[in-house]
Amino acid sequence: MNELVQNLQNVKWIEIVRKYQEPDLPKAVEQILTSVFVYVGLMIVMAFTIRISYWTLLLVIPTAGFAVRTFIIFHDCGHQSFFGAKNKRANDVLGVITGILTFTPYHFWRRAHAMHHATVAKLDQRGKGDVWMLTVDEWNEASKWKKLIYRVYRNPLVLFTLGAWINMIVAQRIPFPGMDPQDKRSILLTDLALLLIGVSVILLFGWKAYLLIQILVMMIASSIGVWLFYVQHQFPGAYWARKGEWDYLSACLQGSSYYKLPEVLRFFTGNIGFHHLHHLSHLVPNYHLPRLYRQHPELAVEPITLRDTRKLLAIRLYDEGKRSYVGYPG
DSSP: OOHHHHHHHTTTHHHHHHGGGSOOHHHHHHHHIIIIIHHHHHHHHHHHHTTTOGGGGGGHHHHHHHHHHHHHHHHHHHTTOSSOTTOHHHHHHHHHHHHHHTTOOHHHHHHHHHHHHHHTTBGGGOOSSSOOOEEHHHHHHSOHHHHHHHHHHHSHHIIIIIHHHIIIIIGGGOOOTTOOHHHHHHHHHHHHHHHHHHHHHHHHHOHHHHIIIIIHHHHHHHHHHHHHHHHHHOSTTOOOBOTTTOOHHHHHHTSSOBBOOOHHHHHHTTTTTBHHHHHHOTTSOGGGHHHHHHHOGGGOOOOBOGGGHHHHHTOOEEETTTTEEEOOOO
């Protein structure tokens, strides 16, 4: 257990974060205007102008950025933090709307993401909303086929492109047998809404406009989203523990990263880079995370930056003996 975790055990950290859990309606409205409205507005502009020139597709990249920012609002609504825990209905309504706009069924995702928070950094409970990871021992015991599948899955060209696209655009459209009825209903209603939107756009602007704009935006946004999620929990020095050894503070502050991004990227990613603070208290809305970090230096952790990208991409397996990530053996 490092010094940061030991120090926090000696202070009332719950009291520290509590005051940041209070919602700020003006900031919430500002985020909606600078995220959801801009995202939808850019989509409409491209739909109208694509008939004139395909140069309008250059707007796909910033639009994808606003889609990511919209997803962060959706994410906060799922935690009941965007409008505060006392305003469940407002969080749920906005969550459903932003979920449709980002191809994600709200209630289904909310339940799965809650499991992620409950199991973060637990080696015995991986596979709940996280990137597939094997330990060295599991790799040594795996069959040749499993190793091949794992290598393909973990290849950056697959994980952050095809894998991300399939998960966001296809996998979340399909309810599976035995699924909770509310989750199934969430998926089907989201699919219905997307179908109605898609048909409307195609009738008004043509199928090429829909595919070139909406699908391209979601492909870029989903790649960014998977990369962010990867960085948040798989980085050099990340904490993992077995049952009986797992510690909540260590999981939050050492098992979740601080991804220090340039200001413009922090804007588009909705402050989600302060991920260790988000796991410390998921009831803190994203617009309060920078202030929490500034005002409480005792919560500071070693940041990850864009310069660390190469090291992050080299991660393959987790060595329990060394308590660190390693590459493939041999």
